[in-house]
Amino acid sequence: MTAFQELSFFVYNHIKSLVFYINIHYHKHNYISVGNYHGQKNITFNDIAKYTGFSKTTVSRYFNNPDSLTLKNQQIISDALDKLNYQENKVARILANGKTEFIGVIIPNLYLHYYSEMLNQILKTYDTYGYKFLVFTGDDHKSTERKYIQELLSYKIEGMVILSHTIPSRELASYNLPIVMIEREDQFVSSVNTDNYMGAVQATSLLAKTGADILIHINAEFSPQVPSYGRIKGFSDICEEYQIPHELILTDTGRSYEESSLILKDLLEIVDSKYQGKTKGIFLPNDTFANIMLNHLIQKYGQLPDDYKIIGFDDSPVSMSSEPVHKIIPPILINRKTTEPSH
Amino acid sequence: MTAFQELSFFVYNHIKSLVFYINIHYHKHNYISVGNYHGQKNITFNDIAKYTGFSKTTVSRYFNNPDSLTLKNQQIISDALDKLNYQENKVARILANGKTEFIGVIIPNLYLHYYSEMLNQILKTYDTYGYKFLVFTGDDHKSTERKYIQELLSYKIEGMVILSHTIPSRELASYNLPIVMIEREDQFVSSVNTDNYMGAVQATSLLAKTGADILIHINAEFSPQVPSYGRIKGFSDICEEYQIPHELILTDTGRSYEESSLILKDLLEIVDSKYQGKTKGIFLPNDTFANIMLNHLIQKYGQLPDDYKIIGFDDSPVSMSSEPVHKIIPPILINRKTTEPSH
DNA sequence: TTGTATGCGTTATCAA
């Protein structure tokens, strides 16, 4: 076990004890009221109302429509809130007005830099729009991801962002919630994608220009509906059009950094011995993988050998900026479904 | 703008339109009731009760204490739930029983692989413990992170996991919530850390053994209370003990991959010209940075030059596995505060 | 500008 795995392990376990702690000290002692942690009475609008002599309604208005109060009364309530140390309770507010401000996110993993950066972008929108995100990392199993969705629905989310593959868009659309898919099969929902085909065409052309004798594209298998399929097709089309010797390696690419790294290492060995003496141009499906492949090459040869040309995709920041690893800048495609949920 | 930034931009914007969509079609048409999206009436326990002839209480019991119902009646209710397509509402449940099953997370960023992997570990605990995580990426400003915490508290979270630096542990402890800090100042709360000092000792010793003429440690400035300070101290102590020429570069290390990359590039130039002809051993504060530095070196020299020895830290999977970048395996330290919130 | 009464959907209490 590496130190990192060990630390992860302890983090996992510490959250486990956090959870036990919560269960024992928070729930079991009959501190029932929401937020009423170890007996500190929750201050509610009722308390503020009693304290100030106003009604609950007026206190509520202080928050939702302050202009309807006189400045003086606003001050009185404001002071009371401070004095009694009022803590707002959005759970009660949700139940009353229906606005959870929750958006659900299902993302396959966080080890591919592409995904963690996307999640970063998603979370960042909070500062502008105030929506909170309930995030689940998918595990590629339909049944568990359906469970995640049920859980999300039970929290009355107002929309979903899906970066996971497993659930077909038709099913997602049936939930009648606003949905955005990112780089996924998107027949029945809105989506934002890069133009995978054009990107692959660029990548393949670039590799060809480096004078590689054989072009290789490594990727997972995708159905033609998935945008990522465009990468495979773009590669094949260009190779065939210009009659470039090529090989398509479609295989399981792993579910963790370690797995992917091992798989790519094996593939490198195969390619290395199969195409000895030839200049090999390898088109990896993302920049994390390009980076891994580069690491393997450096580890094996002490430096990047001349007979290898590597190219990634996403252009995510983690990608190598060294010459042999080119940047691909595919166009962005927006697909906004106008079919709003039926009434 | 790179393609990746462009895609990020569009993701950001699409979420923006998702939000507008929600606002227009969900809220403005007076679909007030929680989950009552475009007029589909929400099925509640009341409906199930009426349909089956039982009371709400019995329906509730079907979920929380099914054994108290006869098998036959369980079946009747189960059928009714199916038939009416009941959707559970955890918001109402929270208000009634106080258990949100929410844990708040504040994490500085997701571009350092260290953080995204930690978040991954945190999210993974859902399958075992069922806690949902409300995640905020910190921005290094006390005031905004305090706002995040207020928001979290208003959702009645049951605990917090903090990976951010800004808020002192004394303040966090004052919220009287179960809290876990990861690699942060932890005087008043529980935490899990690696032994930064021992790790730095290992790293420095390894670098020294490679025969480097000058050892360099690049890091941000930390106060001695922060665990990360141990890395700086460990480096200095070893260098001084064995009288190894060394330089400590403490500087702002950036808030994004691009920023960090530029900063490290500049530092490389400085080091490169300052120590020409000498073998330079560089100890970077994490593996992402080690990776970046390696990229810069390869970009500059076409390969990794012999007079550079690079070492990272965390041992996160993204680290280079090539020889010059060694792995550091620091011990893990657990700090479990037994001071439970006072009654 | 403020108050009264009711509802949101569930769980808890007490009684039957």
Add this chain to the structure above:
DNA sequence: TTGATAACGCATACAA
């Protein structure tokens, strides 16, 4: 084993 009723904390329609 089941039911009636009162919370939970806030928002809103309507009245004043």
